[in-house]
Amino acid sequence: MSNKTIQDIYAEIQEVYQRFPQPWVIGYSGGKDSTTVLQLVWYALAQLPESKRQKHVYVIASDTKVETPLIVGHINSTLSLINDQARQQGMPFSATKVEPVLNDTFWVNLIGRGYPAPTTRFRWCTERLKIRPSTRFIQEKVTAFGEVILILGIRKAESSTRMQLMNSYQIGEHVLRRNGSTPGAYVYAPIADMSTDEVWSYLQQVKSPWGGDNRKLVALYRNASAGECPLMIDESAPSCGSSRFGCWVCTVAERDYAMEAMIDNGEEWLEPLLELRDFLAMTSDPDRKLEYRDIRGRDGRVVFKKDGTAAARTFKLEVSKDILRKLLTIDKSVREKGIKLIDETELAEIRRIWRIERQDWGDSVAQIYLDIFGIKPQWIDDDDEYFGENEKELLVSICKEHSVPYEIVAKLIEVERSSFGMARRANVFREIRKILHEEWRSKIRSLTQSQLQI
Template identity: 40%
Template sequence: MSELIQAYDLAEYEDFINKENFAGRPLAEYVSEVQRIYCTDNRPWVIGYSGGKDSSAVVTLVYLALLGLPPEMRTKDVFVVSSDTLVETPVVVDLIKKTMLQIEAGAKRNKLPMTQHAVTPKTHETFWVNLLGKGYPAPTRSFRWCTERMKINPVSDFIKDKVSQFDEVIVVLGSRSSESATRAQVIAKHKIDGSRLARHTTLPNAFIYTPIDTWDVEDVWKLLRGAFRYAQDNEFEEWESPWGGNNRPLWTLYMDSSAQGECPLVIDDSTPSCGSSRFGCWTCTVVTKDKAMESLIQNGEDWMSPLLKYRDLLAFTTDPVNKDTFRNYKRRSGKVSYQYAKEGEEINAERKHVPGPYWLKYRQQWLKQLLEIERDLNAQGHTISLISEPELHAIRQEWLKDPNEPDWYDSLPDIYREVYQKDLDWVVDDQSRFDASDADLLVQISQGFDVEPEMVMKLIELEISMEGLSRRQGIFDKLGSILKQDWGSLEEIKQQQIMLQKRSDRDIYQEEVTKLESEIQILQRRISEATNLSVLTTEGNEHAD
């Protein structure tokens, strides 16, 4: 079937394009608009492809428009970009990768200047390096740290690269007004008068084009389902895409997941990250329940059950009741933080404590569980990578240099070996001379001198880091920074801060008393001077009489 499709051009689809209406207009008008805007200038296009229905419809529309142009007019590059956060729902990832390859292969056959590109977050910005490595708590609506790092930044970097290469680019998105009112308002706000384009909200020299913004969901599925049923001799089946793929798996995926929305390609912080029931990261804890993944499991993808269970575990840690259990009482700055009900509220034991990163022991447990799930799924015949080797190396470094709990036991290689019965090519730090036995010794010695062993560890780490330097610039500032951190148990730190606050209050009180006494003395002096002046004046008058 694909070979037959490859032999046709846009002329074979003219009946459908001319007869079918979308948002009250023939599809031919949308095709013509895409062609007109494409041929207007030399700015290349970047199509945001998320693997969902809307972005699939946009790619289909642009593909059809390019097919209808003479070869000599297909002069501009069209980059189809997908953003892989590395924690996308596996079945969606597989569909996206397969479709992207089909698009590029079809474009090559049809001599279209369309290529596919997958972008991923930088290693230090991935989900696992931040959560398991640095201890960031699982994302919530009030602390959604993942969107910018994992979605916005990779796509923005790609667009910036093309801007530097071509001066300006046009980003083509599948945003629809009926799907996201917020996004529609943002685009309308940045709309260029007399143009179908809008200015990018954050990236200069980048412009936004939303060709299906007036469509509703029925229009989207109509294009994906039946674009070629009018072809000659019924050689085409429903659901066929112009590049030779098939959209039925996408339809099945939506039906099996009961998904009412999808995660669009996020290009800035005004783009809605996900719908209430959506495809996206399988680790997402922003929603209370991942209904999409639950439905997929109920409809035959039961192998994903361990992923859902793991996701629910992370969600459990975000419950306010459980935060103090799983998270360190100190922030990564080494300080204990509090949230005040009112500005200037007096510090006391009842103020609301803001916990810091996850305790290292839980991060170690969760990494082991993640590796075990990955191992077991692959043993069952699935080809899946839940965490990459670069991420493991980055997490190990984060643990070794953790600001609160330096992992002097270097536990990550042991965890990996326990799960996989083999070693990776771990980096050996020749500078470090301390190991688990040294850490145990420090704990014993510190107890005898009533100091915190972690503080001593950080001081020794600082000394090691500056060993061999001809100039130890900033050493005293760095020492002071360590010594000024909060050390000890949470209760000890609370008492220390209460005492400091009381001392500070006494100092402020004493300053106010001293200031008042000074003002009283000045006032008394002025009264005395005024009294003396009055006496002198009276005596002068009496003498004159």
């Protein structure tokens, strides 16, 4: 800790708080580092007279909606305690969760649009699930106040990469650092020079000021042997897989050691989640990709690699159905614990995407839900808006008779249906041209099967 005492850190926090007028935003992830930062700030400000702690401190926790269930419960209870105790103690804190918008959620993109499981080369999830929600909140505050100061639980001792990144954004000898991705935001890292042992020592010796139990946090780590996933405001940070508390569906890391450790330590109910995560990871195996993924992307085009073979792109619709079936089966089994792995708005959006973009006229989402839960989904109220199984059977037979791919005609019909009654047709013609320029040649479409046989 570079000869700094805890009281020295308190004094530094007080000096920064009083010197700069910008409001503070603390990134809280539920792990040891962000908990330490929040605790340090709380105790430091509590030592100031009430007249000098009028500047607001926003505490935000990023909920990707696919966080490890155990950490979700811990975060929710902590945010509630922070808000309650801030009111009772007259502290300038308010805590809230930030989430991805519906269009950006993991399941809407992976199951709905058929995005492949994230990998180191295609990490489409980080921007959508973590960066955008936090950035949106921060930018709202920048718009309202001109500038903000982000208080983050990042430490140089985490890795040499982290140290280099933190040093590169340092402003001279100042404690504030530039934020490389959000104009108008500065970063303050009170525990930058603390070691992991010092962090744990502080948490075990100093009680939580909002009434939380740091022993439970210690137990979480003991059971998971894990690090934590910090608030992410740019993509330079590493993935939160491997030994970190992060998304339970993370396939960027080879294995989810944290969840494996939790299961080994008695949380057997997490096994189905780990199995689904491992299945998703397996679909990116180079030797098996084409079993699960189509060679045509969402844009309808085929991309060829340097060796002349077609690249695997989005999940096949049947594979998406299988993933949804697996997910809802697990979701049903964990609901007795008060956990929901996917919500109704996501299911409704997946259904809409499948019916409009993936020609699922058979309404598979509703049928899969009915098969698993035994009841008709309550969120379905638009059955007259789309075509159904009867129309699909008729169209398939007509297309087969004329040797025309069913999908192209279904897409063209969908464009006309969705634009019915529009006065201007320019966008309609643009969509029609786009569909006609997709790859529909039977020779190309048969590549998947031929590559699988090689």
